Amino acid sequence: MDKTIFPSGLKNRNIMGFLFSSPFIMTGQGLTWFTVAFLIAAFSENNKNTQLGRIGGIVAIITIISSFIGSYVSDKFRRDIMIVIGTVIGVIGFYLLTLSNNVNDILFAQSIISLSWGLMGPAQNALIADSTKREERNSIYAWMFVVSNIFMAIGNLIGYFLYKSMHSKLDVNLLKTAIKISFYVEVIGAIILLLMIRDKYALPKNQDNIIGEENEKNALGFTKMGLYTVTMMLFSSMLISFGAGFSIPFMQYFFVDIYGISLSNLSLLFAIMIAFTGLLGMWVANLGTKYGRIKMIVSSQMVSVILLYMLATYPPLYLAIIALLTRNAAMNAVGPLVQALLMDHTPRDKRSMVNFINSLSWTLLNGIGQFFGGILIDKYGYWIGFIITATFYLLANILIATIKES
Secondary structure, eight states: OOTTTSOGGGGSHHHHHHHHHHHHHHHHHHHHHHHHHHHHHHHOGGGHHHHHHHHHHHHHHHHHHHHHHHHHHHHHTOSHHHHHHHHHHHHHHHHHHHTOOSHHHHHHHHHHHHHHHHHHHHHHHHHHHHTSOGGGHHHHHHHHHHHHHHHHHHHHHHHHHHHTTOOSSOOHHHHHHHHHHHHHHHHHHHHHHHHHOOGGGSOOGGGOOOTTTTSOBOTTSOBHHHHHHHHHHHHHHHHHHHHHTTTGGGHHHHHHHHHOOOHHHHHHHHHHHHHHHHHHHHHHHHHHHHHOHHHHHHHHHHHHHHHHHHHTTOOOHHHHHHHHHHHHHHHHTTHHHHHHHHHHTSOGGGHHHHHHHHHHIIIIIHHHHHHHHHHHHHHHOHHHHHHHHHHHHHHHHHHHHTSOOO
8 A cells, every 4th residue: 555645644533533524514615605696696696796805804803812722722732622612603603694584693603613713723723733644744635635626615505406496586495404404414514523523532742744854954953954944944834825815715706797597517627626736735735745745835826817817817617617617726726735744833832823824814804805806897897806816826826936945
């Protein structure tokens, strides 16, 4: 058995807990994230981009506050307890989402869900790193990535069959039924996760070294190379997340408004996109192990930059579909490499805080970008969002290219 593809770390109970719960949690999320965007559109047809941006901006602030608390408690005390608390709050938030009857109801429910992710997100990422040998992290993160994406795609595929009866007018009752289905599926995943993960299943500290640990470290425990790598990766993450907010959350609306795709066909298209991204993530992770992570991250993300500029021209539908599938895969397939690179250079007792700072990018800055992106798109069109996103991605890639591979 090839240990680079099937690492021994897959047998760790924490890793198994995340992998076994992921099919249910990600199936539910795949159906939910797609459905919520169109439920917002049904409640606010004339300014849907602005409303979607407003919700993204507000919930970002809640996530930041809760992430700081979650990361501090996780690093100082227990990681598993924060995951338990966050999971329970998340279930409550998703239940409230099933009761939504207007945009404000969605905002409240999404705020509770973002609170849960803020509390558990940094702890979850840190516990995964704590439970994985450094030399196996590329593969472990790749497995989690591919499983998550495959089942998120299945969630979108369920949406395809649910929405086939829906024509031009958005059916609120059908959309709420889809959210209820996702809620029940996610509850199963939450129960599995809570039954399996524990701090005691993490690796002993003497088996969890960082890259260059034999070299001189600063007061925070980072090596000189490690501090530079983590700093550049976090800065690039800030640029990417802020830029992404201007266009990526509105991609579903783009295909409906510009190309007139039905909601069912769009759900099928996104299912294919997410599955393709997951499979590519495993391949890219293996290439990163062989040829270098920085090279793979930079080259893959540059493909996304080029295709975003192309989407700004509103190309013919078949080209837009190819660009959507390839752009998403190229940008997100490097996720396992990025996460492994961060954790390989971060001391164990700082991992939750580093994950918090990274989460800060993907919540606060992405939310700010989404807030302004919705306003700009409603005023000028989708093209401006694509231009801004591609430009920020390009700047981020320049920063990553300055990192020297260890």
